[in-house]
Amino acid sequence: GYAAISDLWLTTHVARLQQCKTVQALFERYGPVVRVGPNKVVFCDLTTTRRVYSINKFDKSPFYKALLTSVSRW
Numbered sequence: 001g002y003a004a005i006s007d008l009w010l011t012t013h014v015a016r017l018q019q020c021k022t023v024q025a026l027f028e029r030y031g032p033v034v035r036v037g038p039n040k041v042v043f044c045d046l047t048t049t050r051r052v053y054s055i056n057k058f059d060k061s062p063f064y065k066a067l068l069t070s071v072s073r074w
Contacts, residue, residue, distance in 0.1 A: 006038065007037040007038065007040070010022075010036050010037060010040075023036065023042055027044045032048050
C-alpha cells in the first residue's frame with residue numbers, strides 16, 4: 001500500500017488526531033507488527049519489540065568495538 005512509498009497517509013491521520021485509532025485498527029487487521037511508512041514499523045507488544053531490537057543476540061565486530069569511547073581498559 002501507500003505506507004511503502006510515503007508517510008503522507010499517516011500524516012493525514014495525525015493531523016486529524018486519529019493516528020492511534022488508525023494504527024490500532026491496523027494491528028487488529030494485520031497483527032502485532034505493521035509497516036506505517038517507508039522507514040517505519042510499529043509493534044503492538046513488548047515481546048515482539050524486544051525480539052526485533054535485542055542487542056544481546058549478536059556480538060559486535062572488532063571494528064565497531066574500536067569506535068567505542070567508554071570502554072574500560074583496566
